[in-house]
Amino acid sequence: MTDPRLKAIIDAVVAGTLTPADAEARLAAAMRDLPFEDLGYARVDHHRVVRQGFPEVVFGQGKTPEQIAGIAERIVARGHTLLVTRANDAAFAAVSAAIPAAEWHAVPRCIVWRGAPPDPGHGTVLIAAAGTSDLPVAEEAALTAELMGNHADRLFDVGVAGLHRLLHARDRVDAARVVIVVAGMEGALPSVIGGLTASPVIAVPTSVGYGASFGGLSALLGMLNSCAAGVAVVNIDNGFGAAAMASKINHL
Amino acid sequence: MTDPRLKAIIDAVVAGTLTPADAEARLAAAMRDLPFEDLGYARVDHHRVVRQGFPEVVFGQGKTPEQIAGIAERIVARGHTLLVTRANDAAFAAVSAAIPAAEWHAVPRCIVWRGAPPDPGHGTVLIAAAGTSDLPVAEEAALTAELMGNHADRLFDVGVAGLHRLLHARDRVDAARVVIVVAGMEGALPSVIGGLTASPVIAVPTSVGYGASFGGLSALLGMLNSCAAGVAVVNIDNGFGAAAMASKINHL
Amino acid sequence: MTDPRLKAIIDAVVAGTLTPADAEARLAAAMRDLPFEDLGYARVDHHRVVRQGFPEVVFGQGKTPEQIAGIAERIVARGHTLLVTRANDAAFAAVSAAIPAAEWHAVPRCIVWRGAPPDPGHGTVLIAAAGTSDLPVAEEAALTAELMGNHADRLFDVGVAGLHRLLHARDRVDAARVVIVVAGMEGALPSVIGGLTASPVIAVPTSVGYGASFGGLSALLGMLNSCAAGVAVVNIDNGFGAAAMASKINHL
Amino acid sequence: MTDPRLKAIIDAVVAGTLTPADAEARLAAAMRDLPFEDLGYARVDHHRVVRQGFPEVVFGQGKTPEQIAGIAERIVARGHTLLVTRANDAAFAAVSAAIPAAEWHAVPRCIVWRGAPPDPGHGTVLIAAAGTSDLPVAEEAALTAELMGNHADRLFDVGVAGLHRLLHARDRVDAARVVIVVAGMEGALPSVIGGLTASPVIAVPTSVGYGASFGGLSALLGMLNSCAAGVAVVNIDNGFGAAAMASKINHL
Amino acid sequence: MTDPRLKAIIDAVVAGTLTPADAEARLAAAMRDLPFEDLGYARVDHHRVVRQGFPEVVFGQGKTPEQIAGIAERIVARGHTLLVTRANDAAFAAVSAAIPAAEWHAVPRCIVWRGAPPDPGHGTVLIAAAGTSDLPVAEEAALTAELMGNHADRLFDVGVAGLHRLLHARDRVDAARVVIVVAGMEGALPSVIGGLTASPVIAVPTSVGYGASFGGLSALLGMLNSCAAGVAVVNIDNGFGAAAMASKINHL
Amino acid sequence: MTDPRLKAIIDAVVAGTLTPADAEARLAAAMRDLPFEDLGYARVDHHRVVRQGFPEVVFGQGKTPEQIAGIAERIVARGHTLLVTRANDAAFAAVSAAIPAAEWHAVPRCIVWRGAPPDPGHGTVLIAAAGTSDLPVAEEAALTAELMGNHADRLFDVGVAGLHRLLHARDRVDAARVVIVVAGMEGALPSVIGGLTASPVIAVPTSVGYGASFGGLSALLGMLNSCAAGVAVVNIDNGFGAAAMASKINHL
């Protein structure tokens, strides 16, 4: 947290190019020029694009449309790309009233406004999904990966009960630099793909299932206990988080 | 529970070949000649071989060596095959003192005495195990299946992280009439095998694993949520139960 | 996955009945003639009828009506029997617009179109249900079993709190080749039936209950811990899965 | 908590048979003459025999042998019956050093010294156990019931997988005023017995089982969800608690 | 299950007062005259009033209004008291169309028709509830207890955070022959009441609470672990079950 | 529970300033003048302001609008401050019909009527919230704290993923006498704040999150396992409870 500007101010004072009073003023200004903006109900973290390579993403669930629109405006005002996940119609109405160019992505339920283009990633991020019911999560991952500058390859409905559907697409698996695997129910697909590829695999359990799937718990536990090496897991239905991890890897 | 002997007694009384007093005596005898034997601490169910096709099997856990030996003697005295599961050295010592020909099977921790040969099953029961650590459970299943008259084929260490090991043995999978699949950790193997074969699959989760395997819970949930049709599940580490189910199917 | 067609192509090349160029073309065609059809959002597995004895069944939950109708059309176009489980009115509207002869089964919430008649099973599949509230699951099992070519016998409301209702129907239990037992709450019925019959028992826990039934968990655990041999379990409310297992057994 | 002695003291002061100073002294004495005895590490509740009909019972687990012996001495000093549950050899050694007549009951692991005979109950308490492995819990219940003045009838190894063993003893079930049912694994026996008898049933789940029995959780949930009316449940392995409940009922 | 009528038939045949053919006919009649009535979707258990002292009670949840009305008609047709628990407006509309005298009890959501008066119990059943939010469950218990012939005393909002409210009513606690204690959240009230009274206590956890109450789990566990002797527990929100248990005890 | 009035009555009788008959009358009055008011469905605890420093607070969930309004009237009739938590529009309509000056606080869903001013606390209670979605819980805490006489400082959206937002406000953390920390998801904020301040920290997990947050369980467990000393936890979403604890501390 030690700020290099402090040292610069010292040097300037010593060099006589800065009076003590100006030094104090500049220190105060540095404090005002905070790396976040305080809206009362939110502190928008504008420095995140520097620290993390991508602006703050708005988690829409549990926020009012007004709060979402308020945060969105502050992000867009800086020219940063806007991504609101887990949004709904009311949130999109509020955001598009303020930002007419905002886009609504229905399948992953996301709001997007495209700002400065991101640094491009070095390879392809493959998003493999076990079943058609997993599409909302898989699309959230694919959209996020693309917004973060990655090329996304979608490979859907390749669950392990019909293994030939996956083996037929093995070249696409081999071609990917990072693989995101989305699956509900027993969550076995990451283990199978993890055994086939040398690329890192990010597993996303989904809440698709019923009964003893317990809202995605069975897929989550299956993935955490994967016998394949090189598999790591994110939260249930967290397509965004998987893509954020994949993008960090793909930008190394 | 209506006993055909009751009708026979009526008919005999009517036919005059049985006096009422004799009828009463024979009824009393029928009551004494119970389908179980009462040892106080246990009621040995000798009719099970009739109802279920195999004698009562002794669950060794939680019983004293003396109790196990006492029950074992009553079973062997009828010439029935003895199988004690989840036994230990002390139990085997007590049993072999009473039944010198008893065998100790170290890997599955079972005591066996072979009685009248069982009806042979119609095909092969394949026991597939995901890893070497699953062997105790897999061997309990294989031993039980054999004692019940089935041909058992053992296919071990074919977990999904190295899928080619399973695909290489696909003909053995196809040749089996019933498949028992034993796996811990994420428990994905039954889904993969269930997708390959038209035979019924009985899945056995094992407690092999650590951390979030929670004593076999992850494998159990994975198997219950299998996206493959034709898979049913037994309790964690229940190799015996899987073989009993397989044997009932294989004797149809 | 080694395809016998590869060997045939070798032989033909050697025999001079196939030029190398034609061999390449035929190999490419074999690749195109995939055992599945790619709709983008789904890969319909047309080979399943060969591998498993029944066409792919559509799990309706989490799919849009359009996706369900699209998949249904591809299945019916091949003359395969269509079964959509966990469907709703909107899904049926979309399917029947495309396939006017489709049937709606309200109690089990299934969509059906009857294609080529299946191979008949060898005996009767009994579906026993503990209570009236278990009927939706029990009917899903019965309908599935019938579509797969089995004779289904329905025995409902025979829970263990009034044991005489079950014992009265014991001949129907004895006559079945496979027994499916559907129960919620404490899930004790499979243990009782498993102790009475030599046929394999497939237990289906239901989410019927309240409080500490925890959505079917109590019935599930009860069935997994059954002290009766020859009982295996499927997922909570999974009537379809139980019937698929029963049908595989009944076709042996 | 208002004590009738307070009113008596008022009346005596008013009547002039007690001086204010004496009133104060008698109040102080009443405070000293507490219904419990303070040992620092324990407050022995000697009034419990009045409030509850049986002296305080010592839960041995987690107490040192010295603490157990110390509490035991205070109970025996009043001539009250001593019952220590969940004891071990060391605890018994310490107690018998202080109370030579103390008895050790090995199966239920209890220490007993018989004091003033209890009020006799009005009927028989039947203790039914599903399996031989449930004996330690069943014997704790039977011993406790007897010490509390009840006639106990032991009916062991009558689990639901061999229902005829229970039906054969149905007259003993019908003859009981209260029934305690002890079972592990799926815990189905209370539902079956609850459906047969008009007497209240107290269900005791045991930790007997493995895998998905989760230390008795499956039996507990099964019993709580019993579809039979007139069944209530105590903690896992709590034979003592079941007998305390049964005895209260049997003394009404 | 051995029926005394069988012996009577034997005796009559022997005595010559019954021909073998008549004996067969009477046996067949006995079989027809089943203790239940089969509606296809339900087997109404008319013998329960004999076995259990109260007619079958209809669990309304998960049944259609038509099924509930159909079962209700068969019960009322025998003059038995009707009690439907967990009902709703639609169910009451269907029932009252068929049985105009049916009553709707809004707080506990029950449908009632009063048939032959029950045997009166011997004392009072006290229903103590911790908070106002527990009233639906407490009223289900009170109504059931009254329908089963017991005098019910309602003592509401006496939770342990204001202990004086309970201690003030201690005479009503002491006067009860059986106590039902209904509580949500931490479920501590049964332990406190169990320590004060010598009567048996039946504890009913409720789903009242939020957060870590996990739908009544916290109250359930609290009650199962009660340190007071003479407390047994029923399922979460199971006011009916508690009253059925209490009534069995109160009729001893 | 020994009431000092009893001693005063004794002294007065002895002093001759009270006749025995008057003493009895005054005792009876004391009994009538109970510290609660019985509405049948509720026993309003008017003494709580004496015992606890704040009137009884009404937990709105699970109560009907009529019950809430009835209890509210009795509290306001004494001039006590009214606070109804977890209320809704219908409850507010019923309350404001009876108490026109009642206020509706929409974010925390509370009803308030301000009675006698409370004792002021000695310092500031800081309410720190990790994210915007946690505001309803944080505002419930802040409002409660203010009604109980404390100065509340709101510091929102300072979650650990952007640590500089918290460090920037460190002086406000240091200035607080008690800190309430509200967080969902991983619930890490109390550990970080607990490591920075010497003041006691009360952690409130929220149900904000999805997937493996399991309704706030992850945040709850995180806070209970905090490696920082001086952190204690209340129930999930229990802003009221945290403020009640904080206020007790702040009034010491």
Added chain:
Amino acid sequence: MTDPRLKAIIDAVVAGTLTPADAEARLAAAMRDLPFEDLGYARVDHHRVVRQGFPEVVFGQGKTPEQIAGIAERIVARGHTLLVTRANDAAFAAVSAAIPAAEWHAVPRCIVWRGAPPDPGHGTVLIAAAGTSDLPVAEEAALTAELMGNHADRLFDVGVAGLHRLLHARDRVDAARVVIVVAGMEGALPSVIGGLTASPVIAVPTSVGYGASFGGLSALLGMLNSCAAGVAVVNIDNGFGAAAMASKINHL
């Protein structure tokens, strides 16, 4: 993290009392003079006594005796009070070899060396324990509280099943400034005490119990759901944590 020393250095440079080179040197020294000491396997936090009012406490579990002794030496070398919790004989042997004056406290399993006397707290911390088996946890709390400068009052074996034992000691409850309540099983004691006192209550669930206590889970949930206001909870068996919280409050 902005350090006031930085400003002092600026001022001194400006004032000419410090050369730029000396400023750099002093900055480097400030960096070396870290508030922790790095042992490789541990970073001993010597500043904690400043930030928190008490030195770092060593959590003994999972550390080797050598590691514990190494950390202990560094703490004692500064004259800080040493407290090692969850220690064992081997750890004490290693510590006392290095620090001969170290004390062993057997009941709470703690190692202590008394350094500079702490600031005294303002009142009494009462430690109430429900049962004798809870003593190890209660003593850990009492010892910690004393080492941190508080007067500790021990009130043991006052569980709710014998409420008079607690009510008898009500004056000690009223006299405490902070109350720590230690209880296992159903964990009801904090609710009862919380309803009696205006002081803040810190609840400590213990793992005392069996069966459905699930290692203290039942007590934990009970305490989190307490209906009494002014109760906050720490981790299971965390006597240390409760005392740290109490001490922070008692030093306000």
Added chain:
Amino acid sequence: MTDPRLKAIIDAVVAGTLTPADAEARLAAAMRDLPFEDLGYARVDHHRVVRQGFPEVVFGQGKTPEQIAGIAERIVARGHTLLVTRANDAAFAAVSAAIPAAEWHAVPRCIVWRGAPPDPGHGTVLIAAAGTSDLPVAEEAALTAELMGNHADRLFDVGVAGLHRLLHARDRVDAARVVIVVAGMEGALPSVIGGLTASPVIAVPTSVGYGASFGGLSALLGMLNSCAAGVAVVNIDNGFGAAAMASKINHL
């Protein structure tokens, strides 16, 4: 799974350089030359070094010393690096008898034999551990990372309760290409580090803790719910798995 050798054989047959008979023989040889070696109890996967970049790693838990030594010999015979995790003294004795150069690493309980040097990774893998008790897991990660060709930087005891210890080492965090964060208890460290760095973070929950840590569950849930983007999680105590993932990333 299509093998390029098949095409080569076709071409050779066509070219006349291979007779059909030789083609068959070579096909058979290809089948024998399997990418695994079958030991009966294990199928050693020698191709894994090709598919995954590192030889098969032996999971020691649940295997006998003989099995471990047998597998180890087959790996070393090929010159592959041997790593056995979760080993013990007996396993090391058996392995070192066969492979004298095998090393024993006591802290992480691993057996190692160094074969052909691995491809070097491109940057540093930082292993940050929250506490001293987490060292066994952290060292398993560090050792694995090093064996796989990565430079490992160890940063231990930087838990969030003393945040300055981490901030002091921020340059080492910034310098790492991949960060592994190991933490038990509340598992908050990955969120804090994930917010500071742009590198991917792999979180490893450990079973360090007690009470409500439930064997690492609290840390696991905390990490899965991390509000920081770019964090993925492996199984509890799975240091090996984290390093395998990190190494795959570091070799991209």
